[in-house]
Every structure is written in structure tokens, then in C-alpha cells.
Amino acid sequence: MSRFVQKNSKLEISYNAQSKRLLDIKLSQEVVKNFLDRIRKEDISVQHLEYTPYERQVIASYLDEEVGNEFGNMLRDIVNDRETGGFTIGLEGVSKDTDEYVIFSTAIAHLVGISNFDSMTGKYYARFVVKDTDASDSYLRQAYRLFTMHTDGTFVNEATDWLLMMKMVEENAVGGESRLLHLDDWSELDKFYKSPLGEHKFQYIAPPSKNVQEVVFRKLFFLKNNKPCICFIDQFAYPETIEEAKFLKALSHSIESDKSVIELKLNVGNLVVLNNEFWMHGRAAFEKNPNLNRELLRQRGHFYE
Numbered sequence: 001m002s003r004f005v006q007k008n009s010k011l012e013i014s015y016n017a018q019s020k021r022l023l024d025i026k027l028s029q030e031v032v033k034n035f036l037d038r039i040r041k042e043d044i045s046v047q048h049l050e051y052t053p054y055e056r057q058v059i060a061s062y063l064d065e066e067v068g069n070e071f072g073n074m075l076r077d078i079v080n081d082r083e084t085g086g087f088t089i090g091l092e093g094v095s096k097d098t099d100e101y102v103i104f105s106t107a108i109a110h111l112v113g114i115s116n117f118d119s120m121t122g123k124y125y126a127r128f129v130v131k132d133t134d135a136s137d138s139y140l141r142q143a144y145r146l147f148t149m150h151t152d153g154t155f156v157n158e159a160t161d162w163l164l165m166m167k168m169v170e171e172n173a174v175g176g177e178s179r180l181l182h183l184d185d186w187s188e189l190d191k192f193y194k195s196p197l198g199e200h201k202f203q204y205i206a207p208p209s210k211n212v213q214e215v216v217f218r219k220l221f222f223l224k225n226n227k228p229c230i231c232f233i234d235q236f237a238y239p240e241t242i243e244e245a246k247f248l249k250a251l252s253h254s255i256e257s258d259k260s261v262i263e264l265k266l267n268v269g270n271l272v273v274l275n276n277e278f279w280m281h282g283r284a285a286f287e288k289n290p291n292l293n294r295e296l297l298r299q300r301g302h303f304y305e
């Protein structure tokens with residue numbers, strides 16, 4: 001039994017029904033309400049959070065205080081714990097206002113660490129919509145294609161320790177679940193990690209929509225706390241030999257077809273936080289629907305020093 005599983009008047013933590021690697025944190029409605037009341041009383045807007053970085057950490061402390069019991073510390077422990085490294089949490093129906101979703105996700109993110117600048121939007125977070133049609137240059141917003149398994153932050157130099165994804169809006173959507181795989185559940189991890197190219201530094205170049213110009217070389221596998229971690233995305237890797245290309249294709253195929261991949265069910269107003277170094281994520285294809293409308297929010301960041 002995970003040391004994090006518990007129940008008190010402020011929260012309840014249990015294993016996610018789809019994966020013992022993920023913990024579901026259910027806050028009491030009172031905690032969420034008290035937190036939002038404090039934000040409303042101080043009239044803290046999303047724009048204010050965008051313009052004033054310290055306010056993101058200040059509101060994180062408000063949520064920490066409402067839950068008590070070293071809540072923020074526990075979230076950091078969960079994300080750093082190799083056995084889990086991930087959790088879900090939400091607003092428990094207390095608000096349907098998407099601005100308040102942004103505020104809540106900001107508080108959670110800044111208990112875990114500090115959000116990185118998102119070059120795609122020029123903010124510390126990104127909201128992006130998936131609809132029936134799309135003319136972008138990556139699979140991020142293409143609804144009817146499988147978005148292959150990867151980690152985030154491959155083509156930037158800064159650390160991307162963790163990732164937060166929140167479901168903001170969902171209408172006429174069947175499919176499109178987040179596909180997730182914990183590295184220790186991947187049956188062929190050792191085969192790829194221990195191969196001669198396992199620690200090769202692959203070249204990554206971002207497409208124009210990411211607004212990132214640099215070329216980055218990153219090790220595919222690297223050790224942290226003596227356990228293998230991974231940095232990989234198929235779309236932006238530029239292998240320099242045919243051997244490298246075939247290796248990456250085989251790796252992607254192996255991850256994609258692993259029987260431990262879960263397709264996470266997540267309600268609107270809920271979010272998932274994952275350790276980006278040993279969890280991989282992707283997205284299942286949606287079923288065709290001309291009225292499809294799904295919006296996600298993401299924040300990626302690094303841990304506090």
C-alpha cells in the first residue's frame with residue numbers, strides 16, 4: 001500500500017482505478033471553495049497571474065494553507081516518488097469557470113515547482129483546442145490521429161521535470177484520452193536502454209509553431225537516482241544516421257504497443273500531474289465528429305532547487 005493513501009476531512013487519496021502508478025487526490029468541496037473565495041476576495045485574475053510571477057506562488061501557498069498537513073510537500077514527494085510519480089486532482093464541481101480552472105492549476109503547479117515559459121503561447125501555460133479541422137504543423141491539434149508517446153521539453157535547453165494537463169472543455173468528444181506509460185511498466189525498457197544507442201545524444205529541432213529556434217542534443221536515456229529516465233519525441237528528433245533512425249522507430253513502436261499503456265479517463269475540471277522523466281504521454285485519436293470541441297491546458301516546469 002502506498003504511503004500516500006489516506007483520508008481525512010480535507011482530502012482523500014486513493015489509487016487510480018486504471019493504474020496503481022497514479023494517485024487520485026480528492027479535495028473536499030469546502031477546501032476548494034475556501035481557496036476560490038480567497039482568490040475572489042483578493043480579486044486575483046488570470047491576467048494578474050500572467051503578469052506577476054510571484055503571485056502564482058502566493059496563490060499556491062493559499063491552497064497549501066487550506067489543505068494543511070504539508071500538502072505541497074506531499075505533492076512534491078509524490079511526483080518525485082519513482083513508484084508513482086503522478087496524481088490526478090480537480091475542483092470537485094465547485095466551479096465551472098475556466099478562469100478558475102487556470103487559477104487552480106496554477107496553484108497545484110506552483111506547489112510542485114515553477115512553471116517554465118511556454119514559447120507556443122508566450123505565457124507560463126498554454127490552452128489549446130482540438131477541433132474537427134486543423135492546419136497546424138504537429139500532431140498536437142490534429143484530432144483524428146494518434147498523438148504518439150513522448151516526453152515534453154525535448155527541444156529546449158531548460159529542464160522539464162514535470163508536466164500538468166487539465167481538461168478545460170469537452171463537447172462531442174469520443175476518444176482523445178491521454179495515453180500514459182510509466183517507464184518501469186514498459187516491458188522492453190532494458191532492451192532499448194542497454195542497447196549501444198541507449199545513451200546517444202539525439203538531435204532535436206522544433207517546428208515553427210513552437211517558436212523555438214535552437215537545435216538541441218539530448219541523451220535518450222539518462223540516470224537519475226540510479227534509475228533510467230527518458231527524453232524522447234518522435235516528431236522532432238532528427239537522427240544523423242540510418243541506424244539511429246531505425247532504432248528510434250523501433251523504440252517508438254515498442255512503447256506504442258506496450259500492454260501497460262493506459263488511456264486515462266479525466267473529467268472536465270480535473271488535471272493530471274506527471275514526472276516527465278519517467279512517464280511518457282500521448283493522446284488517442286478522437287472519433288470523427290464535426291462538432292468536436294476539446295480544450296486542454298498544460299503547464300510544464302522544473303522542481304524547486
Ligand SMILES: [Fe+2]
Nearest residue numbers: 150151152281
Ligand atoms: Fe506532450
